[in-house]
Amino acid sequence: MPGIGVFVCWCGSNIASTVDVERVVEEVSKLRDVSFVTHYKYMCSSPGQNIIKEAIQNSKLEGVVVAACSPRMHELTFRKAAKEAGLNPYLLEMANIREQCSWVHSDKKIATEKAIQLIRMSVAKVTKNLPLEEIKVSVIHRALVIGGGIAGIQSALDLAEAGIETLLLERTPSIGGHMAQLDETFPTLDCSQCILTPKMVSVAQNPHITLHTYSELEKVDGFVGNFRVTIKHKARFVDEKKCTGCGLCQQKCPTQIPAEFDEGIGKRKAIYIPFPQAVPNIPVIDKEHCIWFKKGKCRVCEKVCPAGAINYEQQDEYITEEVGAIIVATGYRLMPKNVYGEYGYGRFKDVINGLEFERMLSASGPTSGKVLRPSDGKEPKVVVFIQCAGSRDPRKGVPYCSRICCMYTAKHSMLLKHKCPGVKAIVFYIDIRAGGKGYEEFVRRAEEEEGATFIRGRVSRIYQKGNKLIVKGVDTLTGSQLEVEADLVVLATAIMPQEDAKELAQKLGISYDEYGFFTEAHPKLRPVETSKAGVFLAGCAQAPKDIPDVVAQASGAASKVLALFSNKELVREPIIAKVDEVNCVGCFACEKSCPAQAITRKEIRDKSGNLIKEVAKVEPGVCQGCGACVVTCRGGCIRLEGFSDEQLFAEVNVL
């Protein structure tokens, strides 16, 4: 007869105040399969664990039930203890007599009866438990970072410093992201490109980082430690090996188009690099606007290129790589223009957003650092900044706060003052959110030292009168409507995830929220992991945040990857599905129902090598143990190790 040991915990007074532990012990000792019962105040403590270990060894226990708190708390603790005492850790079950009993009932008699029943069920289950071995999965020590902004750059550099081969994927022609577009950053007013470009150059020069720019993620297969990613290298139409970065092609190209990097304020050519410090410094031909591709004429760039690097025949290339972990750092976009008809954004030329203003402020930008009205190129005298244009608006925009706008608007008002000393900056705000180091002081400086006027109230409407913009706002603190005649209006539009964030999330198999921000594994305690093992998050792709927080999160994600790679093998719990190959008929309904894509096909052949049938096979490293396939299988050929039908029926039958 198998000997099961039962250990009942008091958990101080958490269990004992509602459950009569001694009576439980008395009743349980009468059970047929139980050969040892005891109780202790805190089973999870060292002495408590020792009691279990000694009992296993001395009484030669064949199975253990610990009646205590939820398995989510201490199952791991007790299983480790069992292992150390020489018992297979999967021959141990926990009966939850705390969260499911003492914490939810107040009647002692009923609670005690229930605790006894719960333990009886666990004992019945354990008699059917089979010993399981942990699964070891090999880990490829290479990482993929998706997104070449400051988040991606930081992660890549951290990983490379630890000697990990890293692929950095960026879909625009150069890395740098939005940070490269900024003029100066708060609260130090450091020149953004000056602090960013050294990092960009490090990325380019680091032997461990392979840069894939103008490339996108096409497909992801596999599982943690063993991802197979397909990368689409979009055709640059410029031979990367031959190009010297001399820039002649860009000088001679006749086509001019609004530049994406300058948010439409400046222009670029059809063959272009996005900005002078671009990494890599290799141009790209924009097929949509190039005269050769549209009309079959020109080819000037080819004629003037001294290195003969232009190649109109280049095709998109697809590359497959194997990596062990993925960091998603795809960043953000700003809310589009047409959302607020009342502000005339998109209709009035002089209503712009934060990034457009940054490009104007930037000394290397389209206006050479001068703040000019887009309509007539004159310098403005009065600039109105409108906060929360899109954020905190459940009706037309997004309900959340975009976190960085109060700070960057205060910065804008100060930079405006520095560039155009005679200009008046007026900021319409609802609340000022300045919760970082030196942030509150920074905002106060805008009003106290740099002369910005802060007005508490939202703006209802903007209209054009002659060449001025009339801003109809309110000062809620004096309780009056307030009208301002402005020359330029800057809207602090909402921070949103990239437009195709949801498609990317589906490719990767990670979850996202209703706006498209990728979901972290736990909002408080696991900010850089996702629900899928091996995929990590960094930067604004997860939620709006400022540069210090982005860099911190990027390093955090890199450290998680390094922890993953610290072993040659990955150990995973064996609570997975297993297919009975003899009875499986190969209908593969399970394959369709598996959310983790863990089911593959296996060929069963006879001794001569002829194919008998194809059966389903569960990949031990990928399976999450959810049991969907178990339920789907029409023949009942799949069992979930640790939760087999025998175990569960035993539990139910004993009630």
Added chain:
Amino acid sequence: MKFAYYPGCSLKGTALEYEKSLIKVCKDIDIELLEIEDWNCCGATPAHQVNKYLAIALPARNIIKAEKMGLSLVTPCAACFSRIRFASHYLKDNRWREILLSVLGEEYAGNLESKHLLQIFIEEQIQQKIKEKILKPLSGLKVACYYGCLLLRPPEVASFDDPEHPTAMETLVHLLGGEVVEWNFYNECCGASFALSNPQAMENLVYKILLDATFSGANCFMVACPLCHSNLDTRQVQVNKHFKKHFSLPVFYFTQLVGLALGYPPKELGLYSHLTNPMGVLER
């Protein structure tokens, strides 16, 4: 196209030229209007400020009549349009339908579609019909399209055009060969019933509208609401007096402008009933 026609009280009185012009024009472009029998006032502004049940019951009596006719309801008055749509909106809820049953003694199935006449005029097929019949395009007219409030707001109830940047009237003006003026006060309030209960405020609001329209180069207005027409048309003299200005901007109902383009003489469209003389502008 056949509709249950709900004129609204003012169309039979101070806005009779609106009805005059719309009856003529609708006949020409195959819009058949069957006036709802024994319709009652929708309650307009006072009802919803005094008693919510009344504000729903009064329009509802007409809604039920239209439903019985088996036709969609169309009204030329923006306020009536707003009240009827509010009532329909509330009556989508079972609770309100039950209350209505107890008050009116009649059941409402909840399916009535109600539209403003302007919405019908800009539908593809009607636009086509108008285009076919244009005899005198409105060249020389610089039209400030004035929407007012209730045609566009609240957007969930009106469901008619973009409340911040509407284009319905502009489409019509272009169709008729007139010139559209870019201006700012196209959806700012005219003061509505304050014309009687708070005339100073109304004058202020009308003044701002007249000022912006003149500043933008308009020489006339297009409206789709009898109260907006009344405030902009009949009150120009007192606004001129109060603010020492010389505004003279005639105010046309959109049906009148369509009528003119279709070749009707001004008299038949009731243009002589206006207080601000439209003839000067029309001579050009």
Added chain:
Amino acid sequence: MELLFETAKLKFTRIINQLAENSVEKCYLCGKCTAGCPMAYEMDIQIHQIMRFLKLGEEKVLLKSRAIWQCVGCQTCSSRCPKEVDPASFVDALRVYATLTKQKASERAVEQFNYIFLEIIRHLGRIYEVGLVGLLNIFYMQPFRDIALAPKMVIGGKLNFIPHKIKGSKEIKRIFLACEELAQKDLKAKKELIEKEFQTTF
């Protein structure tokens, strides 16, 4: 102004919430409503301040104000409010409450206008414009107001001197009576419910 915060005052907030079928708690006082209000220049309390007083339950301040009678109902605030608080419906609710509890308005012109308008409809079923203007002028004690407009309007055929009574005018009278009763009953029921709720929670 000195205000005393009393939890009991919040009963008023609850009633108005229910009359407006909305929640004033959603309002975060951004002021966009006031920013676009065409009547803001004249109001003694701005519309966002009306929402503030409502949140504090200041019944007296609100019902004594002129502002709640100065709203022109243009719906600009309601169409732009980012939290869908619909301030226009709250102003309506305050007027309805004032009427139901027979509290006189401090700005009587609009109240009188409403009263005369609805009385005419109650009797005739449709509005009798000449009668409306005539009666109003008497109430306002300005019998010759707008008289300058009369001749042109008569020539234009715009003035119907004979009132039109619809066939269903009895039905209209009945509707008015039923609605009045319902409104009073409803208010009473709401008040009782809120009273009970406040007794148990506070």
